Amino acid sequence: MIALKIAFRNISRQKKRSFLLAGAIAFGMLVITLLNALSGGVVENIRVNFSHALGGHIFIMGREFSGEGRMIHKIRPDQRLDQLLDENAASIRGFSKRSQAVPSLIFGSKQTMHLLYGVDFEEEDQLLESLAVTAGSLSGVSREGNALILPKPVGERLGVEPGETVLVKLETLSGQQNVGEFKVKAFIEDQEQFGLSAAYANRSYLNDLLGIGSQEYQMLNMFVADLSRLDDLTRVFREGLKSPEELEESKFEELEEEEALLEVSVGGVPLDPMMGGEEIKPWEGTRYQVMSLNQIMEPVELMVGVLNQVGLVIFLILLSVTMVGITNTFRMIMIERIREIGTMRAFGMQRREIKRIFLLEAFFLGLLGSAGGILLTALLAFILSKIRFGADPALQFFLRQGQITFSFSAASILINTALVLVISLIAAYWPARASAKLPPVEALSSHT
Amino acid sequence: MERLRFVFWALLALLVLSSGVLAQDLREIEKILEKIDAQSRFDDQDFSALMTMIVEDPEKGIEKMVVRQFRRDDGRRFLLLIQEPSTQKGQGYLLEGENLWFYDPSSRKFAHTSLKETFQDSDARNADFNQWTYSSSYQVEGYQEDVLGKFQVYLIDLEAVDETVPFPFVRLWVTQDSHLVLKSEEYSLTRRLMRSSLFPKYAQVGGALIPTQLILVDELVEGKKTQIALSEISVSKIPDHVFTKSYVERVSR
């Protein structure tokens, strides 16, 4: 108890020195905690932004071959799929069956290409509520077959106003040219703010233009109820949708299959590095591709993992510098207090007690530094998260509604704090042992 | 009653007869299409021309490109030499079967590459440089007689027989006497006019008649059109040494 008191008194005795040491520790703590929280926040934001932009957590696509041997992406009404959706209804928060195209939107002499989703507005009743209208109105969208909802920047680029008609040029799935007339009903806020927000239209009309049946669609997007079960659910659908022939084939090429499914798509645009690579043998009927957000996030998380490791290395370097500082400081402290130690020993204090005073002092320095660092981080994070960043689309991808978000992990804070404490104790251990070993008489006779 | 029966039969006969006439005429039109396809074919001889392509885009402005082309009668060997724009002058594309060499005069290097799908970014598709295949890809929906400029024409409506051609519906203006396509309109699946093509000049090249002036109008984007003019046409024999790297090197700066 006395040791504790003396340790505290010693810390407060040399305020400036203690402040500098604790400050160094706090700075290291600040860097690592802020970086971890920032990267955690970025991963979360990218995940949320992706799932918004892609409209789900699990994506199912159907592929079949047309009579002319052309691969067509579409899903026909399928009992197998409906049954799977029913069976797993509890795990699914919502799903949408959409068609999609990247058509040329034309108004007068202006044209631009943009992602367009064909949506069954009755089925996806929440979608319309979630859209932030900036001009026009969404009422009656589902009744007007050729209604079109445009992200505001696209509307501005085309110079069109709600109520006017734009032309939509696309190719049918079999490769024929087609043009539809759409009436712009409303502009919506570019929700994702990174320019990848889609335009929306009625699925049946888009299907007409794409040359597929009104009950058919191209992609089934699912939001799951519990993200931790995402991989399991993905597997359930992937396995459940395999045709008997595929099951037969997959016995032989299980590994290849896994790799082939690692197809990344951004904003509905598949980024397929194997284009024109291997030849695919045409098959009968529809085959499904099931992808999850986790697959898309894999490279992102890998990158963030590297970033965190870099952060950890910086943290460890800072700590080892601090450690040398602590050791040196405690040596100095020992020399300064050599008479004091002699007195304490003369009053009958045990060596163990002396050592404990020094170690406790280091421990509390570390604790103070860590706590200060965490507090500073919280303060900085609070201020930073209040800043709203401009409209640069590429940057918005990492943000949530234009703001930086931080995701603090209690476990990593605790581990880092423990690391700081252990290192402080190790740093102080040698000077502490040396002071404890000082013979009392020598210590008393010292003139320093 | 008898009168009525007569009228009925007369009407029926007229109907049958007229439909017979119609069928007969459609057959005539199909023959015209076959002739159009046949006379667009000139791939049994060497061919050389200077192609001027002007792309007008309301947003990008006017871009002009002049290309000298040589084609071997076997259809496997091409040489394209870019004359304009001046920044690309001297660049050459030498094509032989599946191999394409791109020559850059400033580094004097032949880069061996694969064949690209579209030739520059314009309304002109590869199909425009190939021969027409109206008779095999389309069936006649109907026709009527019309006048275009000073020419008596047939106005023929075509529908694609399958999904292999990009435009499902086409309307042609064909001269009645010489069977030349003066104008074509290409429609989307929803029967919306997408592109108009005008062919106001032809050249007799051996047994073939090829358009020497093409005007392709994008009917969806206001003010976007492409013009192609062929000049200095020649079908005389091209020596072998033209389709070689040495010729490309010699002719470029």
Place this chain on the structure above:
Amino acid sequence: MRKIISLIVLFFVLGSSAVWAADFDFDHLFQDDLITEVDLESGPEKPEEALLVSDRLEAGGRYDFSLQASRLYPQGGESKDSFRTRLGGQIFLDARPDPNFRVFGKMGLDLDLNKQGEEAGSAWKSNLLELFSDFNYENKVFFRAGKQNAKWGVGYFFSPADLISIGRIDPLDPEAEREGPLALKIHYPQGSNNYYTYLLLDKARKAEEIAVAPKLEYVLGRAELGLGGFYQKDKAPRMMLTLSTSLGESALFAEAVVSKGSDKHFFENGLPVKKDGYFFHATIGATFKFEDPAGFFDFSGAAQYYYDGEGTGFGSQIFRPEDKHNLAAALSWNKILKSKFSASALWLTNLSDRSGLVSTTFTLPSLGSIAPSVGFSLNHGGPETEFGLGGRHKTVFVAVTLGSGSF
């Protein structure tokens, strides 16, 4: 003449576009006769020959003017600012009096800003880039005599198979022009195959010192195969093999070179020695392009691996007679998410001594002919490594090119 015709076409087109703006004047367009006869017998002259003749001297070239401000942060030293102006250009003259004879010359002109004040008069540095004549024997065998750019090899960042060029590829600017040899090229094309012999005169003081370099090019299916050699008295003879082909949107290339002995000096125990064994070089790589239909992701890139059996050398000396492995990769994202910004990154590394270089450039939207860019580069590796030689440093730069272009 051709120019005049195309000008006429242009005027015709521009003139009539006013009419089209309202609608087509079909009557006007379809009033003349449709068919123009092409006279096959009395054509003016053969088009392939017309391109080879010009009754006037053609001139052209390019103009480069750029400013670059950079700050270098050496490791453990003071940062250093520098500012560089580059002004230079090229002028070429092309004379074609006859289809079978042509003379071409190209000069480079650079302003050397290190010389100023009294020396300023000589600050202009000019050099002869090319000067050659083309002639042939009955359009069967073709000759090019003089100083000429000649590219052997198919590599992008490294091209050991280019046995004859004097300039090496600068991996930082792989598409730049390189100095060629003073040579007589004899070229015999046969179909799509080509047979060449080069007589290289650059360092020949006596007739027997003329170097000989034959080369063959064969087309095999979708691939082109090259086979060449180099022989000069008292120099290490070399053989090379190249291959190029395409796969989807990627172009693949590979080179292999073997030499008997090396022209470099190897330092062993402080003494220069010559080595007589066989040395190998090999490289393989690819260039690719990718663009999604919407134009959000427009990527182009190149990657190449290079095994250099002769080893790290500076000039003609090799201090460490070890072979080395290099890897180079470049990736450009053009018009990022359809914006006017572009970014590119280049990574060069020597896997053997673990040194390397990373360079990134961010191109900003240009204002007319003013094209600004910013960038960052850093190197890593020890003091005696390929990329760590001048010490480790980081550099940031801002550059702008002003009105550069070809004419």
